[in-house]
Amino acid sequence: MKEIELQISQFVDNELNDAEQKKLFSVLAEDQNARQTLSDFMHLKKNISAHHNNITTDLLPRSFIPDQTKDKHEPNRKYKAMFYFSLAASIVLAMLLAWNQKSKDELYEQNNVLQAKYNSLERQYSNVKETKTEKESFSQQLAKKSALTKFVKQPSLKTLPKLPDTEFLSRIKQKYETRLANSVVITKEDFIGGQIVGN
Amino acid sequence: MEKVILNHKREIIPFTELYEKYSMDIYRYSLSILKDEDDAKDAVQETFVKYVENESSFRGDASQKTWLLVVARNYCYSKLRRAEKSNIRIDEEVFESSYEPQYDSEITLKDALICLSSEHNELLFLKEYDGYSYKEIAELTNQSIENVKIKLFRARQQLREILKGDK
Numbered sequence: 001m002k003e004i005e006l007q008i009s010q011f012v013d014n015e016l017n018d019a020e021q022k023k024l025f026s027v028l029a030e031d032q033n034a035r036q037t038l039s040d041f042m043h044l045k046k047n048i049s050a051h052h053n054n055i056t057t058d059l060l061p062r063s064f065i066p067d068q069t070k071d072k073h074e075p076n077r078k079y080k081a082m083f084y085f086s087l088a089a090s091i092v093l094a095m096l097l098a099w100n101q102k103s104k105d106e107l108y109e110q111n112n113v114l115q116a117k118y119n120s121l122e123r124q125y126s127n128v129k130e131t132k133t134e135k136e137s138f139s140q141q142l143a144k145k146s147a148l149t150k151f152v153k154q155p156s157l158k159t160l161p162k163l164p165d166t167e168f169l170s171r172i173k174q175k176y177e178t179r180l181a182n183s184v185v186i187t188k189e190d191f192i193g194g195q196i197v198g199n
Numbered sequence: 200m201e202k203v204i205l206n207h208k209r210e211i212i213p214f215t216e217l218y219e220k221y222s223m224d225i226y227r228y229s230l231s232i233l234k235d236e237d238d239a240k241d242a243v244q245e246t247f248v249k250y251v252e253n254e255s256s257f258r259g260d261a262s263q264k265t266w267l268l269v270v271a272r273n274y275c276y277s278k279l280r281r282a283e284k285s286n287i288r289i290d291e292e293v294f295e296s297s298y299e300p301q302y303d304s305e306i307t308l309k310d311a312l313i314c315l316s317s318e319h320n321e322l323l324f325l326k327e328y329d330g331y332s333y334k335e336i337a338e339l340t341n342q343s344i345e346n347v348k349i350k351l352f353r354a355r356q357q358l359r360e361i362l363k364g365d366k
Contacts (some may be wrong), residue, residue, distance in 0.1 A: 009352035
C-alpha cells in the first residue's frame with residue numbers, strides 16, 4: 001500500500017513517466033483505497049496552494065535600501081570620536097613611557113657614578129688601613145727592640161783604654177832614630193869571599 | 200536615486216519592482232518554515248537586505264527568485280536553530296498563543312500545516328505553491344531527489360492524518 005501511495009504522491013507532483021502512470025492507473029482501477037488516497041492528495045494539493053495564495057500581509061519595505069547619498073565607507077561619528085580619543089590616549093601613554101624611560105636612564109647614570117665613587121673610597125680606605133697596620137706592626141717591633149736594648153750593657157768611657165800621650169810618643173821616636181843612626185849597613189860586596197870585610 | 204538591480208538576463212530593473220514581485224512569495228515561504236508572521240516579515244527584510252548587500256556576488260546562473268529563496272531559507276533555519284538553542288520554552292509559548300489549534304471546531308488546513316515540521320511545510324510550499332520540480336527542490340534545499348520524493352509523501356500522509364483527526 002505504501003508503495004502505491006508513494007507513486008500516487010509522485011503522480012500528484014507530476015513526476016511519473018508514461019509507463020509508470022499507466023501502471024498506476026491499472027492499480028487505481030482496481031483499488032478503492034488507492035483512489036481515495038489520490039483524491040485526498042489532490043484535494044490537499046489544491047487546498048495548500050489556495051491556502052498560500054490567500055496569505056496576505058502588509059509588507060511595507062523598511063529603510064533597508066542603502067542611502068545612495070550617504071557615503072557607504074564613511075565611518076560612524078561615534079566610532080570616529082572614539083578612534084580619536086583612543087589615539088590621543090595612546091600618544092599620552094607613549095609620552096609617559098618615554099619620559100619614564102629617560103628618568104630611569106638618569107637614575108642608572110647616577111647610580112653608576114655613585115658606585116664608582118664608592119669603589120674608589122673603598123680602595124682608599126683599604127690602603128689607609130694597610131699602611132696603618134704596617135705602622136702599627138713597625139711600632140710594635142720598635143717597642144720590642146727598645147725593650148730588648150734595656151737589658152744590653154752600654155760601654156762606658158771609664159772602661160775604654162787610655163791612649164798614650166804625645167811626650168811618650170816623641171821619646172819613643174827619638175830612641176828609634178838614634179838606634180837607626182848607630183846601625184851598620186851591609187851590602188852585597190861585603191859578602192865577597194864568603195867573609196865579611198871590615199869590622 | 201533609486202537602487203537598481205540586474206536580473207538574470209542582465210537587465211536593469213528597479214529595486215522596488217523586484218521587491219513587489221517577490222516579497223510576498225518570500226514571505227509565504229518564510230512563514231511556511233518559521234510559522235510566525237512577524238518572523239516571516241523579518242525574514243523578508245533580511246533577505247532583501249542581503250540581496251542588496253551581496254548583489255555583486257549574484258552570479259546570475261540561478262533565477263533571482265531562487266537566489267532569494269535560498270537566502271530566505273538560510274535565514275529561517277538559522278533563526279530556528281538560534282531559537283532552539285536559546286530558549287525553547289519561549290518559542291513554545293509564542294507558538295501556543297499565536298497558533299493554538301481550535302479543538303472545538305474542525306481542524307483547519309492552517310492548523311494542520313502548523314502541526315507539520317518546518318521541513319515538511321517548506322517542501323509542500325515549494326511543490327504545491329511554487330510548483331518546483333523534485334530536482335529544483337533538491338537543489339534548493341541541498342538534498343537528494345529521492346529524499347525530496349519521500350519527504351513530500353510523508354508530509355502529505357501526515358497532513359491527511361491530522362485533518363482526519365488520527366493524530
